[in-house]
Amino acid sequence: MPQYKYVLEEKDVPTQWYNVLADMKTPPPPYRHPATLELLGPDDLAPVFPMALIEQEVSQERWIDIPDEVQDVLKMWRPTPLYRAARWEKALDTPAKIYYKWEGVSPPGSHKPNTAVAQCYYAKEEGLEGFATETGAGQWGSALCFATQLFGLKCKVFMVTISYHQKPYRRIAMETWGGNVVPSPSSETKAGRDILEKDPETTGSLGIAISEAIEYAVTHDGWKYSLGSVVNFVLLHQTVEGLEARKQMEMAGDYPDIIIGCAGGGSNAAGLIYPFLKDKLDGTKPDLRAIFVESTACPSMTKGIYAYDWGDTAKTGPVCMMHTVGHSFIPAPVHAGGLRYHGMAPSICALLDQGIVEARAYHQNAVFEAAESFARAEGFIVAPETAHAVRAVYDEALACKESGEPKVILFNNSGHGHFDLAAYDAYHRKELPDYELDQVAIDRALAELPKVPA
Ligand SMILES: *Cc1c(COP(=O)(O)O)cnc(C)c1O
Numbered sequence: 001m002p003q004y005k006y007v008l009e010e011k012d013v014p015t016q017w018y019n020v021l022a023d024m025k026t027p028p029p030p031y032r033h034p035a036t037l038e039l040l041g042p043d044d045l046a047p048v049f050p051m052a053l054i055e056q057e058v059s060q061e062r063w064i065d066i067p068d069e070v071q072d073v074l075k076m077w078r079p080t081p082l083y084r085a086a087r088w089e090k091a092l093d094t095p096a097k098i099y100y101k102w103e104g105v106s107p108p109g110s111h112k113p114n115t116a117v118a119q120c121y122y123a124k125e126e127g128l129e130g131f132a133t134e135t136g137a138g139q140w141g142s143a144l145c146f147a148t149q150l151f152g153l154k155c156k157v158f159m160v161t162i163s164y165h166q167k168p169y170r171r172i173a174m175e176t177w178g179g180n181v182v183p184s185p186s187s188e189t190k191a192g193r194d195i196l197e198k199d200p201e202t203t204g205s206l207g208i209a210i211s212e213a214i215e216y217a218v219t220h221d222g223w224k225y226s227l228g229s230v231v232n233f234v235l236l237h238q239t240v241e242g243l244e245a246r247k248q249m250e251m252a253g254d255y256p257d258i259i260i261g262c263a264g265g266g267s268n269a270a271g272l273i274y275p276f277l278k279d280k281l282d283g284t285k286p287d288l289r290a291i292f293v294e295s296t297a298c299p300s301m302t303k304g305i306y307a308y309d310w311g312d313t314a315k316t317g318p319v320c321m322m323h324t325v326g327h328s329f330i331p332a333p334v335h336a337g338g339l340r341y342h343g344m345a346p347s348i349c350a351l352l353d354q355g356i357v358e359a360r361a362y363h364q365n366a367v368f369e370a371a372e373s374f375a376r377a378e379g380f381i382v383a384p385e386t387a388h389a390v391r392a393v394y395d396e397a398l399a400c401k402e403s404g405e406p407k408v409i410l411f412n413n414s415g416h417g418h419f420d421l422a423a424y425d426a427y428h429r430k431e432l433p434d435y436e437l438d439q440v441a442i443d444r445a446l447a448e449l450p451k452v453p454a
Contacts, residue, residue: 004084006081008244008247009079012244012247013075014066015066016063016066017063017064017066017236017239018063018239019061019232020235020274020278022060022061025354026350026354027347028350031318032318032319032320034310040319042054048217048218049224049227050119053122056233057233058232067121069121070117070121073121074117076107077105078240079244080244082100082245082248082249082252083413085098085100088373092373092397092401093401094401095404096401096405096408097254097408097409098397098411099249099252099408099409099410100410100412100413101272103241103268104380104414108143108146108173109383109416109418110268110415111268111414112415113147114237115237115238116148116226117150119131119237120144120147121151123226124151124152128153128224129154129221130153130156130220131217131224132158132220132224132225133156133157133158133225133226133227133228134160134206134209135157135160135170135174136159136160136337136338137337137419138159138169138419139170140228141181142173142174144157144179144228148179149177149179154178155174155178156223157179157182157213158184158186158209158216159181159183160183160203160206160208163337164181164183164204165183167419183204184209185208185212189211189212189215189216206341207313207314208314210312210313211313211314214316228267229264229265229266229345230267230311230343230345230346231345235266235271235345235347238272239270239271239274239275242271242272242274242275245272245410255285255408256276257287257288257289258396258408260389260393261389262292262293262294262339263301263339263344263345266348267345270345271412272411272412273290276288277290277351277357290356291357291359292344292358292359293362293388293389294339295331295334295336295364296435297331297435297437298325298334298340298341299325300341301344301349301359302360303361303442304324304325304446305323306322306353307322307324308452309322309450310327310450311327311343312327319450319452320343321346322343323343323344323349323353323359324342325342325343325445326447327342328444329445334364334435335364335384335422335426335432336364336367336383338383339388362392363434365434367391368384368387368423368427368432371390380413380416381421382417383415384417385414386413386415386417392411
């Protein structure tokens, strides 16, 4: 019988985050100002983010200390377990050894509080009163509401109107954790009022919600804006996953040949992958493969271009170099709401452009087929986002069956799907569309990219 799970003790919660930028030969190029397109300075970001996070964003230090108070909160659910998917291996009849890091044990049910907690600590240190943010289906909003109240901060969440009405459960969770949730567009900001005036029946979008959250933060004393993915400091905070997993893989006596994660903005995947990728960047493990998996509905890495683009639809956030399908591209309403971001974390894009990591995309039905196979063997019903990673593992495991190679595959099981069962239901009823990508829409969005001076 194989050992099924590898569990660390509270004292094994990492005391430092790993900063991949320190080990990249060519780090991603610097951000540009959203209006002038000139190089962006720390002062430009100061009204938006806490200063400590702006410093982390541009830090070249390899290791950054995790404050004791942050470690203390992380210990509520960390270290998270690493599982060997032995029953799934058997079901797939593969010689591959499959491991997964299980992030669904956090109170909000995903990896997202790993950064929410750190951001709230620095906000509290800076004497802030609260954070404003946006949320689509509510995963990020619930992680931030959970974290803000632990640090005595307020949380204002602009939730895309259609999700506010269609997906009430995460809203109720956010309110239970003390958050103030309003449907976006709202009448509380100028950005929201302008949209409502033109189109009172609008169902909203993430881009509008971002504009409202940023406006709310910069127009309220003591408030700043919090972001749940994409930027360097968020990926940095997520490296607790990979740092723990390294110890757990050591306990298992294995080292991964392939590491896989799903990628919306890229934070959960990078959090697991970067601490291992360090070995590839320094030449110790040249053959290590890292795969970032996205949705065919929003294929920034597999169909987008590597260019400067605005981080948000409203063009209020920094302009960064990334694989993008264009800030104005509106993806089809797939169930993996967390994978509908038009761009990707700049560090991942630089690594992809340099051929150090890989990317692939899947349709919804393929994704749920694999997630169901996983659930029947391992029990866990994963989030629709996570299911993309599960599909890539499934394909790699079947490739091993074909070739007879006993490869070691590690993936990030980023969260549970208990609030997303309607998506599984749609899959069972064969009502899940596989969206054929509208290349014309992508081309139209790409035509609106900023013209950044060389
Ligand atoms: C939000 C979310 C994602 C996608 O976000 P990343 O920043 O790419 O990690 C993936 N999985 C789950 C469970 C999520 O909630």
